[in-house]
Amino acid sequence: MAVPSVFTAFDTDGDDKMSASELQRCMEATLGEGVSEEEAVAVLAAVDADGDGLPNQGEFSRLVAGAEGEDDANVKRRCLRDAFGMYASSPTEDTITPASLRRTLSRLGLHELGVEECRAMICRFDLDGDGKLSFDKFRVMMMA
Missing domain, CATH: 1.10.238.10 (EF-hand)
Structure with missing residues (x-):
């Protein structure tokens, strides 16, 4: 059995894309607090380089690594x-x-x-x- 990556754990439908609903479920399960669909869409849009609305593993890695910024x-x-x-x-x-x-x-x-x-x-x-x-x-x- 292949060992799943962190992205695979979040990508519950296995389509190699991160949807807002997947991000919402993961936030709820891991942090104990949910985010609205609008907030999830906004977070994903911030890292969605190809503009399809569904970040792939590379784009999602940028989300996990943190936002661009001064520090x-x-x-x-x-x-x-x-x-x-x-x-x-x-x-x-x-x-x-x-x-x-x-x-x-x-x-x-x-x-x-x-x-x-x-x-x-x-x-x-x-x-x-x-x-x-x-x-x-x-x-x-x-x-x-």
Whole structure:
């Protein structure tokens, strides 16, 4: 079984495009708060380079990496930190474990992924072999 990317986890219908409804569902599942359809459309339009209204994986990566701006590095780091927090095992434990990854992906609708698949996803970027992703490892994964 192929290990899904972050984009694949958000692209619930598998069309290789990010729709406003997919973004809304993911925001609700991971942040616990929803955004309106208008807000989701506006966010996606900001990164939609080809103008079709549905960002592809490359365009979506720009959204995850953060907005262009005067302090781009800090914006990217803050966005990545927020994304990392969605997957972290707990507010006090600053790592992503196979169980916490499975729990978050399950909330996103990927119920078929087991702990072993999540362990394999983590293993790809677990540079020190501790079985967890720290924020630094997560940052490397997201920028890959």
